[in-house]
């Protein structure tokens with residue numbers, strides 16, 4: 001039975017006690033999750049023909065084979081489901097990661113999710129997904145372990161924020177659906193991850209003390225409204241876009257491991273969002289057998305207990321035993337297999353799917369183990385899947401670069417004759433092209449010499465080449481006969497005589513390259529760029545009054561030098577992938593007009609982010625209390641710009657901000673009801689749940705229209721952004737003052753104007769009511785602001801639905 005009454009009783013209590021953000025967070029309400037059982041069975045909604053094929057397949061399986069279908073095994077890929085030759089099933093090959101097929105040779109390394117979000121370009125988001133889909137498929141992978149929407153980015157220091165898109169759930173929601181549509185259009189299965197509340201790397205997994213006590217993983221304690229309006233929002237987009245699989249995360253939520261949390265898996269994901277595919281565990285994230293299965297987990301990866309290779313599993317033959325002894329229903333096991341095989345048949349992976357590339361570099365996780373199961377491999381190794389994808393990588397690298405400052409027409413460069421290229425991020429790599437191997441792993445600041453095109457850990461990619469900034473600048477400067485002088489040693493640069501080798505000096509322009517390492521498993525220790533960045537900028541600006549700072553960063557940076565008058569331009573280039581230098585030179589020399597926008601806020605100081613910091617301390621690091629790691633998400637909905645706006649705090653560069661070499665304006669905002677009636681109800685009309693939830697949540701109720709003009713004298717693109725101001729709800733947590741609910745990237749010639757429409761869905765206009773357990777349109781005025789950033793509104797209006 002379903003324990004809805006139980007859920008409501010708990011959340012009613014939460015309103016009074018956990019509601020007010022400042023005073024009365026009651027931790028005791030967050031020590032358990034409401035039970036939601038049984039696990040909803042898939043109906044194959046939207047995938048009906050494939051469900052019938054999955055059922056026929058299932059009918060032929062023995063109990064042992066069924067157990068094998070839901071349990072990872074050794075094999076050529078990062079995750080493997082064994083083939084069943086008798087049934088013509090070649091098994092499943094699961095490969096990392098969100099920006100590349102991680103270990104593969106002759107494959108592309110695309111710009112990171114963060115860079116992709118900074119482009120605010122739906123078309124590029126889709127094309128990146130499409131090309132990744134082609135590459136994974138070309139290498140014989142059935143499932144890509146990406147895209148990432150968790151972490152969302154609650155903590156500015158989160159080590160994996162760059163793998164995902166943006167702390168804004170709407171921007172992330174659009175980015176993830178475009179990515180999934182692109183990937184799955186090729187026949188590849190996407191796996192959206194990490195579900196849910198995986199907002200820090202610190203203590204993401206349990207640890208063991210010296211005396212053998214298990215200290216449990218951090219618990220993300222999240223109230224129900226915040227869960228819906230922030231953290232699970234983009235997962236709903238992912239489900240709606242037809243994602244085949246969801247990876248549950250390492251952390252706990254309200255005290256219960258994400259891979260055995262029936263409220264988040266059975267309740268929110270499968271029941272409310274109508275997810276029809278399968279949930280797989282993060283690697284080693286399974287902590288039980290039957291309880292996890294009944295809570296909604298469908299596949300154990302990699303099929304071992306803990307992260308490392310061993311031949312036991314909470315699943316595997318324990319499933320056979322559990323069915324035989326009656327503790328697990330075979331119907332639930334059958335549902336798990338239907339959930340796994342329906343997307344497989346829907347995406348036609350049973351017909352003409354490429355075989356796994358036999359290159360030794362293709363998998364890796366288990367490649368040192370003796371493989372007991374024979375996977376059919378292709379006959380050709382090192383298949384080159386890159387095609388012409390470098391063109392997109394170069395374009396998206398530029399599109400995701402944000403021009404934050406540009407005074408005295410510093411940019412674009414006008415054939416400067418004497419260029420200095422400074423900083424350890426400017427040059428080529430010196431330690432190899434793969435950041436998931438020694439000496440790149442597990443150093444808080446990564447490697448010293450070489451530019452940073454991507455981050456580290458399972459979300460990285462093996463580069464087949466790299467265009468570093470220095471090389472690209474030299475090539476471009478040669479066209480003008482310019483002098484290029486470089487110093488890459490930050491220790492030297494941060495000393496007073498550090499620039500003394502330059503001649504003539506000062507150069508016409510000093511390009512300073514800073515970087516910020518970030519990787520899986522480790523949160524950042526600082527929001528400053530690494531390697532003495534502040535000292536380097538100060539040293540350069542003391543000599544050079546035309547200093548242009550470029551950052552390559554796995555997340556946001558604070559920029560204490562931003563207002564230094566000798567810093568004439570700043571470019572946040574994020575993690576651009578392998579065409580890094582070309583993407584940048586295109587912008588420096590004006591071949592591409594910058595159009596990236598910040599997908600996060602750059603505040604003035606690191607302390608400004610302390611409202612939602614990493615849960616960590618020396619006491620926690622040495623605790624003997626198994627349950628000590630508790631991360632209370634007390635700030636509720638108010639993360640990133642929602643926090644800074646609510647508390648009216650000034651920032652360095654706001655969410656959505658970015659300059660162009662041209663100027664743009666927005667006018668003529670109008671808002672109309674397109675529903676065709678004046679009787680819109682506050683609750684969504686009941687309807688059969690389909691993937692994405694109640695389909696009426698996606699009905700377009702209103703449409704806003706603006707005119708966008710290029711008022712400058714060169715062609716370029718801009719990003720009109722629509723923000724809503726939804727009503728405050730009495731005795732509820734604060735509603736953010738503005739929330740992003742629409743954006744478009746628009747390319748315009750000088751003097752040209754165009755009309756841009758923003759469709760507002762029922763979900764866009766609603767808040768999640770914990771009382772009613774429903775999306776509700778509140779009575780009251782809804783403000784509409786359209787502008788060029790979250791703090792640069794050009795036109796405002798308002799309307800009332802109720």
Ligand SMILES: *[C@@H]1O[C@H](CO)[C@@H](O)[C@H](O)[C@H]1NC(C)=O
Nearest residue numbers: 020021022023646647733734
């Ligand atoms: C929280 O406290 C701040 C400063 O004391 C105040 O400005 C703000 O309105 C309070 N917010 C809520 C939700 O009570």
Ligand SMILES: *[C@@H]1O[C@H](CO)[C@@H](O)[C@H](O)[C@H]1NC(C)=O
Nearest residue numbers: 014029030033034224254263
């Ligand atoms: C977490 O606890 C809060 C407060 O009791 C509750 O509103 C919310 O639904 C819980 N969420 C989960 C996933 O347990």
Ligand SMILES: *[C@@H]1O[C@H](CO)[C@@H](O)[C@H](O)[C@H]1NC(C)=O
Nearest residue numbers: 056057058059060086087088
């Ligand atoms: C399973 O067996 C049935 C006959 O019992 C057959 O029609 C069907 O094609 C088989 N399915 C698969 C996937 O082998």
Ligand SMILES: *[C@@H]1O[C@H](CO)[C@@H](O)[C@H](O)[C@H]1NC(C)=O
Nearest residue numbers: 311312313314315316317318
């Ligand atoms: C079954 O699960 C237990 C943990 O509950 C584990 O110790 C054991 O090794 C598993 N059995 C197999 C055969 O994997």
Ligand SMILES: *[C@@H]1O[C@H](CO)[C@@H](O)[C@H](O)[C@H]1NC(C)=O
Nearest residue numbers: 289318319321322325326327
């Ligand atoms: C049934 O099997 C499961 C899996 O091995 C085991 O955890 C459980 O204790 C068994 N239950 C009974 C009643 O034997």
Ligand SMILES: *[C@@H]1O[C@H](CO)[C@@H](O)[C@H](O)[C@H]1NC(C)=O
Nearest residue numbers: 449488489490491492493495
């Ligand atoms: C970098 O500069 C420092 C300070 O001058 C020097 O000690 C160090 O040897 C230099 N590093 C390299 C790799 O030359």
Ligand SMILES: *[C@@H]1O[C@H](CO)[C@@H](O)[C@H](O)[C@H]1NC(C)=O
Nearest residue numbers: 445490491494495531532535
């Ligand atoms: C530069 O950074 C390194 C390591 O972060 C540090 O040891 C060194 O003292 C710094 N040098 C300067 C001049 O700040």
Ligand SMILES: *[C@@H]1O[C@H](CO)[C@@H](O)[C@H](O)[C@H]1NC(C)=O
Nearest residue numbers: 541542543544545564565566
């Ligand atoms: C800016 O550069 C000039 C040299 O052109 C220098 O004299 C001045 O001190 C610099 N200012 C700062 C703040 O570094």
Ligand SMILES: *[C@@H]1O[C@H](CO)[C@@H](O)[C@H](O)[C@H]1NC(C)=O
Nearest residue numbers: 408505506507543544545546
């Ligand atoms: C910048 O430095 C150059 C070269 O030293 C000098 O000619 C110019 O006047 C300076 N500009 C400003 C605004 O200080």
Ligand SMILES: *[C@@H]1O[C@H](CO)[C@@H](O)[C@H](O)[C@H]1NC(C)=O
Nearest residue numbers: 202523524525616617618621
């Ligand atoms: C967490 O705290 C420990 C102990 O104080 C410290 O060593 C570690 O660097 C901290 N981690 C982060 C990401 O701040």
Ligand SMILES: *[C@@H]1O[C@H](CO)[C@@H](O)[C@H](O)[C@H]1NC(C)=O
Nearest residue numbers: 209210211212213623624625
């Ligand atoms: C280990 O230490 C914890 C905390 O001091 C204590 O509760 C527990 O009993 C100890 N376990 C063993 C096996 O000594």
Ligand SMILES: *[C@@H]1O[C@H](CO)[C@@H](O)[C@H](O)[C@H]1NC(C)=O
Nearest residue numbers: 675676677678679680681685
């Ligand atoms: C009210 O809504 C219903 C159902 O959408 C529609 O048929 C009817 O025409 C609407 N009435 C008005 C006055 O808009």
